Amino acid sequence: MMGIVDKIKEIDGTKVTVQRENRIFVDVEKERVIGTLYSMKLIGFSQLSVLSVIDRIADNQFEIFYVLYNRDEKVNATVRVWIDRDNPVIETAEKIYPSAHAWEREIAEMFGVKVEGNEEAGKPFILENWNDLPPMRKDFDSIKYSSEHFVFRHSEDKNE
Amino acid sequence: MVSTILIAICVPLLAFAIGLTFIMFKLKITARVQRRYGPPIIQPIYNLLKLLLKEDNISHGVIFSLGPIIALAGSILAVFFIPIPGLNLLTGSGDLIALLYIMAIGSLGMALGAGNTANPNASIGISRALTLMFGYDLPLVIIVISVILQYHTTNLADIVAAQANGHWTLWTLPLSAIVGFVVTYGALGEHPFDIITAPHEVATGPMVEYGGKHLGFLMINHMFHIYIEIALFVDLFLGGASNLFWFYIKMFGVFFIMMLCDEVFLRFKIDDAVRFFWKWPTVVALISLIIVLVK
Amino acid sequence: MNMSLELLLATPFIGGLLTYIGGKVHRWVRNLIAVLFSLATVGEMAMYYNTTFKGVVWGSLFGSNLVLQTNPITWLFLFIVTAISLLVIVFSIDDMKKEEDEIVLDSYYMQLLFVEGAMVGIVLAGDLITFFMFWEIMSWTSYFLIVHGGKKSMAAGYKYIIMSVIGAYAMFIAIAMLYAKTHSLVYSDVALALSQASPSFIIWTVVLLSVGFFVKAAVMPLHTWLPDAHSEAPSPVSPLLSGVLIKMGAYGLFIVFYGLLSVNLAKNIMPSVFSTPILLYIIQWLAALSIVLATFLAIMQEDAKRLLAYSSVSQIGYVVLGLATGTSLGVAGGLFHALNHAIFKGLLFLAVGAVIYRTGTRNMSELGGLVKKMPFTFTALLLGIIALAGVPPLNGFVSKWMIYEALIQKKEVFLLIMAFVGSTGAFLYVYRLIHSLFLGQLPEKYENVKDVPILMQIPIWILALSTIVYGIFPGLAMDVIVKGMKLFGFTPIAYNLFGFPEGTAMGSLTVINIAAVLMTAFVAVFIIFILFPKTRQVSQYDNYASGQELTPDFKYNYSFGFYMSFGRVIKPILSMSIERVYNYWIDAFKIFGDYYMRRIYTGNLETYNSYIVIVVTIAAAAVLLGGKLW
């Protein structure tokens, strides 16, 4: 496992932390993300397992992480990048990992992250004619939304 | 004159009753094969009457409603061409070859009616139904010809008469009888060949848009169809009976064996079904045909 | 009285010329003259209902006088020719209105009447020279008719005329051989000469003659021109071509085998298999092959008219199969099927022409749901497809039944199986036609389609009614056929107005009972159906698609490649097509031609001058030494 960590360290501009067995984190700047992903693929991380977002609302940032898996070495590595929360824009990783296409469409709809280069990212993916805040954001209040749009069974306004 | 009207009314009713009892037994037999109790014996009557008494029926156009009516009329017509023990109805005015063509009216009516909907399931179901019909028609024709050549007549009543007291075609032409059983099995759309109304693939095929009384009439047509297919098989190969009781016993025997194999097979793909029909049943039928020619 | 045979022959030709001249005057004058003259020919034809005329000499050529004759069999074909031509002309008045420039229309009507005249000539011909003369006129005028259909029809017409010419050469050689033997080519003299001729001479002449007829009757190996010609021809011409023109090939076969060469003569000069002469048996196998293979090809077609064209190839296979059986029941079945095929194939082509007139397209996967907009054409097409599939109450069934009974009596079992397979296959492609044209989802762009104008509906309706009439009362046509066959030495078969009593074949048939019981059953079921709770109409987009809303911009019902799954089963059979063999030989000749052509026409002037000099010297020498050499 340590051989891989040294190889990852060779990619410049990456800060590698090994939490425990098979738990590697690679922190990268916003500009170097695509470069790092490309070199990770060269090293052997052939599969993009998960691409998602953690909504760090406290310090007004989105943390986007790519979980990559190396089939030969049987090792997982997560590339993390922090981007600004107010206008979150990232480049598409579609060219390197084709499976990123669907993930990017989901984070575009659920978190409002704008993805350049993936033309279907803006289009509706799961929700139909949704006109409120992207629902997965922490500042979206689900209970308020559901009490506005739906009527609970034993609510006060006894209709009908 | 009165007797003809009487016959004209109660022969179709008799055919319908026999078909109905077969469907009753079918539900019970398949339940027993799957080790479950199964619906009450007269469940098909409940189903049929419930369908006919539906308050609201939809139709996609005149042809959509006429389809089941044409199919049922064609089946009633075919019933008159099969000799019932005791009275040979219309067999004089149209022989075995005419009967093969008359049985096509039923599928034409169903296809026209179901074709009128814009539903993809319906048109796929019809194309499968006609392809399957083309498949099992080849062996059916070969065995019909071998029976005709054996008895030197195309008149069904004479064929039945020729098989009197015991020497059925089953003993003289065993190969043709086996192929006849497989072909009747395919024609009835039993389990390995229920490609037409495969609920998992094409949502009951042609019947996808039919509900209420339309579906009720299609069910009645299916009962007539069962009667026609099995009565034809019994008349051709098991020598048609002298009285109604033996006729029913023979038909029920054939149907019972079919129901037993019904639950055991998996469904064919449509082109595999046609390949199956054009391979083994056709070869076996040709062998028995050559035997008849040589004899 | 006998003058009128020439009059009957001349009316279409005079009519043709007059329509051309009338066209110059005004459009309606031309239409009127065309209809009047075709009506006149039908009237004259009706006069010869069951009269027989032996030799009416109307001229002589190379010492053998040209003879016209008529008997019930020729009357049957005369009836087919004149009736269908009249209906086609009436149909094309409105249908060809889209053709703007009048000159094309003038020549179109002229050629229609010329083709009719040529076919009348063939049928009335009493000797081989008139027969061959009118045969050629028919080939050429029908070529011009096919070419009317626009650019793609040029290639189709070109292929048609090449193959017809090859067939005509074969016939010409046979006629020349016969002429060398007997200087008079009247049928009776030829029959006399053939009875004494050596078997190899007979076989050669008969084979050469039937090659010519096979090209025109589109029997399998020589059929490749038909699908292109019939589908590219303008829509009123296709019924004429496939309803009538290919029957001339069948008539020719009948004349050769049963007119010139009577059945028992053929029996004793050739070994016979299943009690039919070997030559006839081979023809039966060719016909059966063309039934099955053309049905498979028709099932896989995407274009409505090509489908009908392939079905013509397979249905004419039935006619030839019937004619070649040799027994009186089989030949009667073949002739009756020729009449039935002319009726229901004409009906189908006219109905498809009506659809093309309204929607402008022939591609079956673009059409659909027209039953709501064109109910009349739908019922006509429905009657047509029921007749073509051979379902009892209509006319297709009776003639097929006769052919099957004849084959069973002769124990020719494999031919019977192929005929049955062809008929069930016919059921498949016939349903495909009505399903993709009329049933299913109506595309947006055909929302405002109306039914065809009255003038186009009349012919369709006449043909639809005649499928019912000849289906329920086969006796009408059987009177003519049986009386005619008596002249050619066949034992007459027992028949009555409604079908065939006990004796004729293994079984008996009365179609009126089938039709009556079907009608009463239909009415009874309809009444019971009405008693139950009423139905409400639902829009075509309100379909069960597990909850998904259907929108008009997408064609939901499955119509492209309708029998794709069946196509996978017969893929090996479809892959070996005869056309590829012909194309291979055509390319071979082309390469051979180009190679040597460049040798001769080198393109520089000196070689051409030298050729001229050489030719001149040879000519001079021939003239100078002329007297001494011979």
Next chain:
Amino acid sequence: MEKMTQDQVRTIANMLRKRSLWMIHYCTGCGAMELPPTMTSRYDMSRLGLAPFVTSRQADILLITGYLNVKTLRRVITVYEQMLDPKYVIGFGSCALNGGVYWDSYAVIKQLDRYIPADLYIAGCMPRPEAIITAFQDLMDLIDSGKADGYKRYKRDLAYYKENQRKVLG
């Protein structure tokens, strides 16, 4: 006399409808897993005359097995309207009753009968086959007594249902 025969026909019809109930169910929620055991040999619902069918035109009962989010609600409404009268709706489990564990979700509807008339609910966070069969028997009693008139309610106050549906589906 006319009134009397009308009632007789209705009672006979109800008796027949009770005995032959054809159901269509979409595996929209986790309840669909409970149906195979009820159909197969251990509980065998077909002995009551029930049978699973595939198209809405042929079905009498629409089973809503579990939670319904907004997207599937649109399809379920189309299927419900395509079914032929008399038709009945059974809501499975607590998610159809009051949103169940998804009570605070932005996507799951909280009450089934605000959008399509539900004749019967089965409590339980996925009821077992025995509960399903007793529910069917209760439905049969409702049909017999003529109280299972969900389809009539849908026709009568269609505006109310359409208004609710428009509010949610937009």
